[in-house]
Amino acid sequence: MSVLRRFFEISPSPTDTPELALAQWRALSRQVPLMYIMLVANTLILAWTHLDAAPIELTVYIPAALTAICLLRTITWWRSRERVLDPSRVRAKLRGIIWSGAAVALGFTAWSFSLFPYGDAYLQSQIAFYMGITTIGCMFCLMHVRVAALVVGICVLGPFTVFFSATGEETLVAIAINMVLVVAVLLIILLSNSRDFADLVDSRSAIARRQAETLRLGEENQRLANMDTLTGLPNRRSFDRHLATVLQEAELEGRRIVVGRLDLDGFKSINQIFGQLAGDRVLVEAARRIESLRRADSFVARLESNTFGLILVEPIDRQTLVHAGEVLCGAMRLSFEQPEGVIRLTASAGFAVSEPGDTGDQLFDRADYALSAAKREQRGSSVIFSEVHAKEISRVRQMEHLLYSADLDDEIYVVLQPQYDVSLGATTGFEVLARWRSPVLGEISPAEFIPMAERTGRISNVTQSVLRKALAISRTLPPSIRLSVNLSANDIGSTTAIEQIVALFERGRGPCQIDFEVTETAAMRDLKQANQSLLTLLGLGARIALDDFGTGHSSLTHVQQLPLHRIKIDRSFVAEVTNDIASRAIVKTMVDLCRNLGISCVFEGVETEEQLQALVALGGTVMQGYFFGRPMAVDEVDAYLQRERTRRSREDRAAG
Numbered sequence: 001m002s003v004l005r006r007f008f009e010i011s012p013s014p015t016d017t018p019e020l021a022l023a024q025w026r027a028l029s030r031q032v033p034l035m036y037i038m039l040v041a042n043t044l045i046l047a048w049t050h051l052d053a054a055p056i057e058l059t060v061y062i063p064a065a066l067t068a069i070c071l072l073r074t075i076t077w078w079r080s081r082e083r084v085l086d087p088s089r090v091r092a093k094l095r096g097i098i099w100s101g102a103a104v105a106l107g108f109t110a111w112s113f114s115l116f117p118y119g120d121a122y123l124q125s126q127i128a129f130y131m132g133i134t135t136i137g138c139m140f141c142l143m144h145v146r147v148a149a150l151v152v153g154i155c156v157l158g159p160f161t162v163f164f165s166a167t168g169e170e171t172l173v174a175i176a177i178n179m180v181l182v183v184a185v186l187l188i189i190l191l192s193n194s195r196d197f198a199d200l201v202d203s204r205s206a207i208a209r210r211q212a213e214t215l216r217l218g219e220e221n222q223r224l225a226n227m228d229t230l231t232g233l234p235n236r237r238s239f240d241r242h243l244a245t246v247l248q249e250a251e252l253e254g255r256r257i258v259v260g261r262l263d264l265d266g267f268k269s270i271n272q273i274f275g276q277l278a279g280d281r282v283l284v285e286a287a288r289r290i291e292s293l294r295r296a297d298s299f300v301a302r303l304e305s306n307t308f309g310l311i312l313v314e315p316i317d318r319q320t321l322v323h324a325g326e327v328l329c330g331a332m333r334l335s336f337e338q339p340e341g342v343i344r345l346t347a348s349a350g351f352a353v354s355e356p357g358d359t360g361d362q363l364f365d366r367a368d369y370a371l372s373a374a375k376r377e378q379r380g381s382s383v384i385f386s387e388v389h390a391k392e393i394s395r396v397r398q399m400e401h402l403l404y405s406a407d408l409d410d411e412i413y414v415v416l417q418p419q420y421d422v423s424l425g426a427t428t429g430f431e432v433l434a435r436w437r438s439p440v441l442g443e444i445s446p447a448e449f450i451p452m453a454e455r456t457g458r459i460s461n462v463t464q465s466v467l468r469k470a471l472a473i474s475r476t477l478p479p480s481i482r483l484s485v486n487l488s489a490n491d492i493g494s495t496t497a498i499e500q501i502v503a504l505f506e507r508g509r510g511p512c513q514i515d516f517e518v519t520e521t522a523a524m525r526d527l528k529q530a531n532q533s534l535l536t537l538l539g540l541g542a543r544i545a546l547d548d549f550g551t552g553h554s555s556l557t558h559v560q561q562l563p564l565h566r567i568k569i570d571r572s573f574v575a576e577v578t579n580d581i582a583s584r585a586i587v588k589t590m591v592d593l594c595r596n597l598g599i600s601c602v603f604e605g606v607e608t609e610e611q612l613q614a615l616v617a618l619g620g621t622v623m624q625g626y627f628f629g630r631p632m633a634v635d636e637v638d639a640y641l642q643r644e645r646t647r648r649s650r651e652d653r654a655a656g
Contacts, residue, residue: 035141231287325382346380512541571605
């Protein structure tokens with residue numbers, strides 16, 4: 001027993017790794033039945049050769065019992081060859097094989113020795129041969145469980161060597177020595193093969209684990225590639241793929257689907273006022289609200305920063321879509337309770353219903369246009385794409401084509417709106433406003449073509465055309481009159497655009513009477529680049545004005561960081577100055593701010609005498625609006641200035 005215990009200590013246990021145990025079990029399931037069949041066959045042959053020499057108990061009864069045991073074990077192993085076992089069961093069965101192998105080996109060895117006295121030299125040699133060849137066969141069949149092979153070999157080899165050595169017959173002693181040498185070499189080979197088998201199993205297991213890990217990482221990467229990590233919703237990639245699949249299925253089945261886009265209005269200000277973390281938490285909560293409202297057969301994804309996409313299937317009648325839009329937009333109106341404070345916002349949505357032959361891009365574009373219509377016309381609510389919108393898109397595309405191919409110097413013209421200084425009683429400048437007269441569509445509103453020019457990248461060309469005309473006009477005006485030209489975000493954000501503007505000035509070679517107006521929104525895109533661009537323009541002798549002041553979210557920061565000469569107060573404050581105490585207080589603060597900073601202040605949108613008087617009382621001096629003059633053609637400017645000089649002369653004579 002101590003010898004067996006020693007072997008257990010030096011040999012790998014079948015419980016070492018689950019993979020090795022399972023591999024050993026699969027190998028034994030194929031080999032152990034063959035071992036028992038071999039053992040039964042050899043036993044029956046040996047018993048048959050001893051029928052006439054040995055008692056019936058040794059030639060019939062004991063062999064029959066041993067054969068029955070082997071056949072029973074064979075049937076058991078055969079039935080379990082396809083059975084899937086867990087590693088713990090396999091470990092237990094492998095341990096059982098070791099002990100059962102020892103018992104079978106000792107049983108057959110004892111039976112073999114009991115036959116030895118009844119035979120002649122040939123039969124005795126057959127017993128030695130039977131024991132040797134059967135032992136070797138059994139060890140080969142058990143080679144994948146080295147402990148079992150060792151136990152069987154020892155249980156047979158030990159008694160075999162002692163027994164045949166004790167006979168004193170030189171032949172039998174030689175057989176015993178040969179048996180020891182053969183089994184010893186065989187054990188070395190089997191131990192090596194067993195190690196190789198264990199290493200192979202370990203290698204395969206390692207490969208399988210790496211493959212599983214690779215597969216897991218691939219699936220994780222696939223999941224991450226198709227999921228928005230912030231909200232946990234599918235992302236734009238997943239949305240596009242799902243839309244293509246659903247649209248194809250709907251086309252085959254004759255159904256229609258709906259694509260929706262929901263955008264959180266004014267979300268950028270949340271990041272600026274409350275911080276990025278607060279904005280992220282708002283997005284997560286918004287995603288949760290949308291997800292909680294969606295139907296089981298619908299699909300929701302986060303498309304970009306503050307925009308979500310929806311795919312809806314039937315029923316999709318107009319009433320259903322109107323209700324869906326109301327519910328979604330209503331959910332976003334509920335306050336977002338954050339550690340930084342209570343955040344309130346609105347959401348606009350656009351829906352588009354698929355038509356036969358639609359592609360995913362076409363359907364998505366229509367939903368996008370419906371969203372832009374909602375933001376433009378019904379902010380905080382939803383719009384369903386209709387024939388009216390289809391006609392608008394057709395017109396927009398035609399306008400885009402015409403704008404792209406237009407001769408801007410020929411088709412773009414300018415009008416001038418006066419800027420009046422009430423303290424001097426004189427016009428001190430004009431704002432240059434661009435107009436587009438298309439040979440195909442006629443007059444097109446700046447509200448239409450300016451955003452389009454920015455979107456299509458033609459705005460810098462428009463700016464340069466306007467600036468060329470402004471420079472030409474400035475040469476015909478008195479030196480005291482300055483012209484204001486608007487610059488877009490594309491202009492001040494592009495080194496190339498600024499270089500082209502500089503080139504226009506250098507060709508002019510005259511005193512600069514140009515003021516450049518930039519909006520806070522344009523400067524916010526890249527404050528550093530905007531500052532560099534404006535400093536370059538200052539070097540030309542131009543002056544810089546900040547347009548629409550008060551409508552941004554970091555106005556004081558911009559006043560401090562940008563090289564400004566003038567601030568233009570947005571018309572929204574002027575409109576309320578006569579009847580709103582808060583507006584008057586804000587206007588007063590802005591006037592004082594400009595005075596303290598040593599820059600001038602222009603009020604836009606002055607339309608009534610009451611507004612004028614209120615602004616003057618608050619310290620305002622320079623005004624612009626319909627009250628002083630509407631935008632006029634260039635050839636009307638001389639007459640306008642002449643009338644103003646005549647009026648001032650009469651006022652001077654009357655005062656004298």
